Amino acid sequence: MKLATWNVNSIRARLDRLVAFLGRHQPDVVCLQELKVPDDEFPILEVEAAGYQAVFHGQRTYNGVAILTRTPVTDVELGLPGNDQDDQARLIAATIGGIRVLSAYFPNGQSVGSDKWLYKLGWMERLRAHLEARYTPDQPIALCGDFNVAPEDRDAARPDEWRESVLCHADARERLARIAAWGMVDGMRVHEAGPGPYSWWDYRMLAFPKGNGLRIDHVYLTAPLAARCRKAWVDREERKGKLPSDHAPVLVELAP
DNA sequence: ATGGTTGCTTAGCAA
Numbered sequence: 001m002k003l004a005t006w007n008v009n010s011i012r013a014r015l016d017r018l019v020a021f022l023g024r025h026q027p028d029v030v031c032l033q034e035l036k037v038p039d040d041e042f043p044i045l046e047v048e049a050a051g052y053q054a055v056f057h058g059q060r061t062y063n064g065v066a067i068l069t070r071t072p073v074t075d076v077e078l079g080l081p082g083n084d085q086d087d088q089a090r091l092i093a094a095t096i097g098g099i100r101v102l103s104a105y106f107p108n109g110q111s112v113g114s115d116k117w118l119y120k121l122g123w124m125e126r127l128r129a130h131l132e133a134r135y136t137p138d139q140p141i142a143l144c145g146d147f148n149v150a151p152e153d154r155d156a157a158r159p160d161e162w163r164e165s166v167l168c169h170a171d172a173r174e175r176l177a178r179i180a181a182w183g184m185v186d187g188m189r190v191h192e193a194g195p196g197p198y199s200w201w202d203y204r205m206l207a208f209p210k211g212n213g214l215r216i217d218h219v220y221l222t223a224p225l226a227a228r229c230r231k232a233w234v235d236r237e238e239r240k241g242k243l244p245s246d247h248a249p250v251l252v253e254l255a256p
Numbered sequence: 257a258t259g260g261t262t263g264c265t266t267a268g269c270a271a
Contacts (some may be wrong), residue, residue: 008264008265009263009271010263011261012263012264013262013263013264023260034263034271036263036264054261060264061263061264061265061269061270062264108268108270108271110271116270129267134270148271174269202260202261202271203260203261203262203271204260204261204262205259205260205261207260243262245262246262246271
């Protein structure tokens with residue numbers, strides 16, 4: 001099974017690239033983030049024409065997550081429990097081929113110490129609590145998405161430059177480590193020691209040509225799936241050319 | 257040097 005996750009930064013702006021990506025890789029499951037469309041504007045016809053079913057949880061302008069599959073999905077769940085005031089569309093879960101797949105768009109946090117930063121840390125704690133309440137780590141679970149955290153210094157091309165940022169700050173790394181400690185491993189690190197590969201490069205300051213990347217998009221796997229992980233990689237080609245997303249897709253190949 | 261780019265929505269915010 002080939003599993004992919006990609007922050008498309010607007011599914012409308014990236015629709016041609018998404019369809020080409022599906023054709024090029026023929027993934028079985030694709031988790032998407034930052035759709036930036038309400039549900040009634042999700043391009044369902046184009047996705048189905050490409051051979052995929054979709055479940056999605058969107059909102060206007062911001063956020064929005066989806067799971068695309070070539071086989072039927074069941075038990076779709078929208079949103080992250082634990083805060084009735086939270087209307088941000090950042091999590092969707094579905095079962096595909098016996099695997100529980102979660103597509104997650106973690107908050108960015110904007111700047112350390114801001115309200116959005118506190119929301120980020122709280123959201124990550126809520127996700128950990130949700131995993132603990134809803135699942136057990138002996139189940140086959142793949143938590144995929146834009147985590148907006150580079151877990152370690154080897155996940156940044158220039159770690160010193162980024163260490164105090166919202167993407168690398170020790171408090172965000174610690175919250176992510178707690179999520180992993182529930183019972184998941186970083187799929188990329190099953191076979192790749194790094195440094196890199198990176199999955200995001202800022203649009204500004206020529207970050208991509210300068211190689212100033214971070215690895216903030218992840219596929220975290222519980223033990224039954226980690227044992228099946230054959231390889232993981234980033235499709236850097238997707239960051240090149242005209243009007244790319246600022247994120248490149250991460251792909252994982254799981255043995256049957 | 258407090259910059260730079262993209263997307264959504266239309267001037268300002270979020271990333």
